[in-house]
Amino acid sequence: MLLARVVGAAVATQKNEKLHGTKLLLVQPLDLEGRDRGGTVMAIDGVDAGVGDRVLLVQDGKAAMQTLGKGLAGVDAAVIGVVDAVDLPGGGA
Amino acid sequence: MLLARVVGAAVATQKNEKLHGTKLLLVQPLDLEGRDRGGTVMAIDGVDAGVGDRVLLVQDGKAAMQTLGKGLAGVDAAVIGVVDAVDLPGGGA
Amino acid sequence: MLLARVVGAAVATQKNEKLHGTKLLLVQPLDLEGRDRGGTVMAIDGVDAGVGDRVLLVQDGKAAMQTLGKGLAGVDAAVIGVVDAVDLPGGGA
Amino acid sequence: MLLARVVGAAVATQKNEKLHGTKLLLVQPLDLEGRDRGGTVMAIDGVDAGVGDRVLLVQDGKAAMQTLGKGLAGVDAAVIGVVDAVDLPGGGA
Amino acid sequence: MLLARVVGAAVATQKNEKLHGTKLLLVQPLDLEGRDRGGTVMAIDGVDAGVGDRVLLVQDGKAAMQTLGKGLAGVDAAVIGVVDAVDLPGGGA
Numbered sequence: 001m002l003l004a005r006v007v008g009a010a011v012a013t014q015k016n017e018k019l020h021g022t023k024l025l026l027v028q029p030l031d032l033e034g035r036d037r038g039g040t041v042m043a044i045d046g047v048d049a050g051v052g053d054r055v056l057l058v059q060d061g062k063a064a065m066q067t068l069g070k071g072l073a074g075v076d077a078a079v080i081g082v083v084d085a086v087d088l089p090g091g092g093a
Numbered sequence: 094m095l096l097a098r099v100v101g102a103a104v105a106t107q108k109n110e111k112l113h114g115t116k117l118l119l120v121q122p123l124d125l126e127g128r129d130r131g132g133t134v135m136a137i138d139g140v141d142a143g144v145g146d147r148v149l150l151v152q153d154g155k156a157a158m159q160t161l162g163k164g165l166a167g168v169d170a171a172v173i174g175v176v177d178a179v180d181l182p183g184g185g186a
Numbered sequence: 187m188l189l190a191r192v193v194g195a196a197v198a199t200q201k202n203e204k205l206h207g208t209k210l211l212l213v214q215p216l217d218l219e220g221r222d223r224g225g226t227v228m229a230i231d232g233v234d235a236g237v238g239d240r241v242l243l244v245q246d247g248k249a250a251m252q253t254l255g256k257g258l259a260g261v262d263a264a265v266i267g268v269v270d271a272v273d274l275p276g277g278g279a
Numbered sequence: 280m281l282l283a284r285v286v287g288a289a290v291a292t293q294k295n296e297k298l299h300g301t302k303l304l305l306v307q308p309l310d311l312e313g314r315d316r317g318g319t320v321m322a323i324d325g326v327d328a329g330v331g332d333r334v335l336l337v338q339d340g341k342a343a344m345q346t347l348g349k350g351l352a353g354v355d356a357a358v359i360g361v362v363d364a365v366d367l368p369g370g371g372a
Numbered sequence: 373m374l375l376a377r378v379v380g381a382a383v384a385t386q387k388n389e390k391l392h393g394t395k396l397l398l399v400q401p402l403d404l405e406g407r408d409r410g411g412t413v414m415a416i417d418g419v420d421a422g423v424g425d426r427v428l429l430v431q432d433g434k435a436a437m438q439t440l441g442k443g444l445a446g447v448d449a450a451v452i453g454v455v456d457a458v459d460l461p462g463g464g465a
Contacts, residue, residue: 060340061153
């Protein structure tokens with residue numbers, strides 16, 4: 001899992017029927033200093049996150065679908081938590 | 094999941110029998126500005142997408158197969174939505 | 187999934203018993219112009235492909251095993267099709 | 280699986296309900312000489328590891344969830360062991 | 373799957389109980405010329421491989437666990453074969 005920040009959302013009208021009712025977020029993975037780490041990815045929202053939130057991102061099909069409940073369509077990324085604090089005893093953010 | 098654009102299609106006559114009847118798309122992952130991001134990949138079409146469409150690409154076996162319905166053959170990538178709009182409150186595409 | 191070319195085969199006599207009877211191919215992923223893309227990988231043959239064939243490569247455990255039928259041993263890559271033609275309306279190979 | 284070192288922990292109050300009661304670790308993958316290898320990732324703690332421990336990190340949804348027991352929520356990384364010794368006959372750490 | 377060479381082993385005393393009795397190998401992925409390819413990874417031994425052996429490495433949770441039998445703990449890499457010969461008609465190792 002990676003730390004990431006929600007930077008936007010996407011609308012997909014012609015999508016697989018099993019995805020109806022899900023929210024598609026655009027999230028930017030971050031390093032521990034809060035800087036961008038690689039490119040933005042799209043993820044299903046599992047915790048009602050909003051733009052600007054620092055979140056916990058999973059990037060695995062089985063994990064993302066487990067988050068959303070069985071029977072949902074095939075997705076491979078999901079936001080599963082909003083991160084409130086990071087504790088680094090040896091220094092850092 | 095990644096934003097991507099459909100750039101072509103492929104024909105595979107000698108393919109695993111479980112894949113008969115599926116459409117093989119060539120898709121180019123994109124960044125938020127619409128520029129190419131890495132190389133082109135092949136994906137099964139799950140939403141009747143066409144060349145030029147901006148789509149939602151999954152790259153995970155379980156997710157791709159879930160999209161296509163149980164019992165289908167082993168694939169690891171699928172187009173699961175056509176993206177109509179991307180909303181980035183902080184700027185961008 | 188990636189386009190790839192079969193470049194050889196490997197023999198593994200001391201292998202997990204569930205793999206007996208499977209053919210191990212060495213395949214080179216390709217870009218759309220037919221140039222090498224990253225390093226060679228090993229994949230189980232799901233379509234009786236031969237050296238020189240342009241093929242469709244899956245790199246996911248669940249997908250590769252689904253191709254081979256339930257009950258087979260743990261593999262994470264398989265050749266699932268021989269690609270006859272690639273159609274790129276906007277140009278390319 | 281990768282060798283990694285636990286460098287911190289994270290707190291996520293607004294998380295998927297199935298994750299309640301799990302501990303979120305920040306871990307830094309290492310090479311054989313103990314140097315950092317790529318960026319830090321977040322992983323569920325499966326062995327009561329502490330900051331400074333050298334651990335065994337899995338990065339796969341099915342594997343991470345298997346570690347935690349069936350029924351838990353979707354995660355894609357877990358710490359599954361504390362590494363006491365590495366034996367490299369040909370030299371190294 | 374990748375060609376790799378066994379370079380060592382690791383001992384993890386405080387590991388998930390389901391892993392007891394498994395052997396943890398350190399393996400170095402190789403290219404076709406036998407040179408190192410990326411960093412060393414840790415993998416469960418599925419074929420009683422020894423240091424110096426050239427092996428077949430899977431890096432996928434479902435595949436690695438299938439190799440070890442159902443019911444075992446969450447691992448994402450396994451050695452599933454000892455490679456005796458590589459046949460490259462067009463040249464190479």
